Amino acid sequence: MKEKYTYPNMIKHMRKKGITFESTDERSAINTLSSKNYYFKLTSYRKNFEKNQFGKYKNLDFGYLTDLASIDAQLRYYLLQLSLNIEHGIKTILIDLITKDPKEDGYSIIKDFRSYNQFGYDQTMIYLKKNSYLKDLYIKHKAHPSVWMFLEVAPFGTLSTFVDFYFKRTNNKRIETAHKFLKYAKNIRNACAHNNSILVNLFSDKERLRFANTSVVSLGIPMGLTHKLMRDRKVNDLVCLFYLHKTFSTSVESYEHFKREGNRLLNRALRHKNYYEGNANLSTFYNILNALINY
Structure with a gap:
């Protein structure tokens, strides 16, 4: 030992x-x-x-090391805020689509989702049952949960699978982007929510994808990123996160606010740029972040 x-x-x-x-x-x-x-x-x-x-x-x-730890903590907080904004935007669209659909009563869709993904359904209902602030919702709706209640409390992972379920059910183009890319953005969201470092193992072979995802490449190229960069798993996931945020922000004001916050973060990251002169990985990562924030 x-x-x-x-x-x-x-x-x-x-x-x-x-x-x-x-x-x-x-x-x-x-x-x-x-x-x-x-x-x-x-x-x-x-x-x-x-x-x-x-x-x-x-x-x-x-x-x-302490400087990078501070930058990374602020980066995680920023990316988590983007994730929460994406989550809110996607839930808003789903609720709108289902509310306006005369073929949906708001209850049978949750029964169908339960058959599609029992784990996601159970995870959401268990979370609701254990939530000290929402016990009244559980008691009132546990027997016949509605889509409005369910999506309100569904965690990010369940939301991702619900999006897949709903797209397969309806083939609705308004939710297609989330269907394609939310599962990748979820990796960034989970890392930030669990306080896992982002600025580690940058461009490591262990994080290299065997093949770049062609759909993600089609997003990254207009952002100024190369096919080679998008073979990195972290870059792949970040491209998806930022694209989803631009797509599902509920207002221009919200999107511009996060753009300003992103540039503030970049300025903080470069406060002691003399520390990292010649550090190609950090320099490349900050350039990527700059491209994503200002796309």
Whole structure:
């Protein structure tokens, strides 16, 4: 069994790996590790930096790791807000379509969805049952849930499968884009919702798709991205997220607000650009982000 790292041992190990403490002293670094972030997450950003022939990181200071952690936290928050906006827009369209459809009574469609995806149905109803703020909805509607109630509480994953179900049921063009791309955007949404780092393993072979998705490529090319870049799984998913956000934003004002917030994030990411001079992966990723935000 490996020995548990104390904070001084963490510092010692980082120094052994070539991480310097020039922008912050060791005492401040220990304070960061004990109260602001934690070792496993903070050191995960080291993967963005090259090693020399002796296995030590080149040009990597502890301050660079804390800066990337801050940028990544703000990026996750921003992308999660986009996801929530997409979710609201898609649910609004689904409700509109079903409400206006004389062939739908609003109840049988949920029975049919239950047959189509028992897991998604159960997941939603269990969530509703356990929700301390919505127990009245569960008690009132558990026997005969309506589509209006169901979509109100359906989690993102269930929404994605419901979109697929509804498109196959109706072939409605208003929801076709969500049918094609929501399952990819969901990967970004889940990573952000579960506080998983985004700025790690950038352009790693482990995240490379065997083939670029031709439908996603057709979205990315007008954004200024290359076919090669879109073989990266994270880029693939981000293209889908931003395209869906542009498609399903419920107002121009909302879309422009998130565009401004995205550019604010880019400015923050480049505050210490001297830290990352020569870092091709980070530079490429920020260029991609810029293209997506300003498309």
